[in-house]
Amino acid sequence: MMQSSKDSLYANPLGEITAFQFDESVVDVFPDMIQRSVPGYSTIVSAIGLLAERFSRENSNCYDLGCSLGAATLAMRRQITAKNCRIVAVDNSEAMVNRFRRNLQSNVGVPVEVLCRDIREVEIKNASVVVLNFTLQFIPVADRERLLIAIYRGLLPGGILILSEKLAFEDEQQQALQSDMHHLFKKAQGYSELEVSQKRAALENVLIPEAFSIHRQRLIKAGFNSVEVWFQYFNFASMIALK
Numbered sequence: 274m275m276q277s278s279k280d281s282l283y284a285n286p287l288g289e290i291t292a293f294q295f296d297e298s299v300v301d302v303f304p305d306m307i308q309r310s311v312p313g314y315s316t317i318v319s320a321i322g323l324l325a326e327r328f329s330r331e332n333s334n335c336y337d338l339g340c341s342l343g344a345a346t347l348a349m350r351r352q353i354t355a356k357n358c359r360i361v362a363v364d365n366s367e368a369m370v371n372r373f374r375r376n377l378q379s380n381v382g383v384p385v386e387v388l389c390r391d392i393r394e395v396e397i398k399n400a401s402v403v404v405l406n407f408t409l410q411f412i413p414v415a416d417r418e419r420l421l422i423a424i425y426r427g428l429l430p431g432g433i434l435i436l437s438e439k440l441a442f443e444d445e446q447q448q449a450l451q452s453d454m455h456h457l458f459k460k461a462q463g464y465s466e467l468e469v470s471q472k473r474a475a476l477e478n479v480l481i482p483e484a485f486s487i488h489r490q491r492l493i494k495a496g497f498n499s500v501e502v503w504f505q506y507f508n509f510a511s512m513i514a515l516k
């Protein structure tokens with residue numbers, strides 16, 4: 274695992290909470306932050322490797338969209354055995370991409386191309402595997418369908434989209450319970466009440482979760498013929514959509 278400093282970005286009272294950004298200060302603490310904030314994160318990353326082993330096809334591309342420091346890319350690279358595959362990892366945070374490229378120095382095995390681009394503008398083609406690991410939630414809701422259609426079109430028949438997201442719940446009682454449980458999870462990971470509440474404020478209107486039924490409907494509308502949740506831990510889930 275990559276080295277990471279402890280995340281204490283929201284540990285002290287901040288006069289004003291600004292919208293969360295994936296900048297240099299976040300990059301420094303990112304592996305620790307995501308590990309302690311997203312229940313099941315490392316299980317999901319490992320499983321992405323296994324799914325890539327199963328679905329990657331000879332002479333095809335595997336995409337990691339919103340790659341951050343490349344955890345999913347590295348998991349795929351460890352597992353892919355199909356010949357002549359290439360991983361395209363994309364993120365629009367320059368700070369993330371620079372750090373990932375630096376960590377990737379020994380580019381052995383499956384070749385990895387890291388692009389500093391908006392995932393809405395990257396052409397997806399000849400893809401056997403596409404990963405959106407906690408990225409779609411940061412894309413404006415109005416743009417999500419178009420992106421999923423582009424992914425569907427770029428996938429080869431039999432291809433897979435792995436979509437991990439923070440979920441919202443239509444049932445109010447579930448919404449309240451699951452988000453309480455997430456806060457308890459974060460406290461058990463060592464975050465204080467203040468850190469949890471300041472982070473929540475910073476992510477307001479930046480991370481927009483939707484219900485599984487909305488994701489499912491939109492994926493089906495985009496063309497996918499089979500959509501299922503393969504993992505869920507409180508309000509964090511990972512879905513599989515098949516072409």
Ligand code: GEK
Pocket residue numbers: 295307318338339340341342343344345363364365366369390391392393405406407408411412
């Ligand atoms: C992991 N997948 O460790 N274009 C490109 N990148 C974007 C865009 C966009 N429009 N919007 C947001 N991002 C990773 C974790 S983190 C999830 C993904 C989290 C990028 C953003 O810069 C950030 O690096 C990533 O999406 C989301 O498996 O922090 O909760």
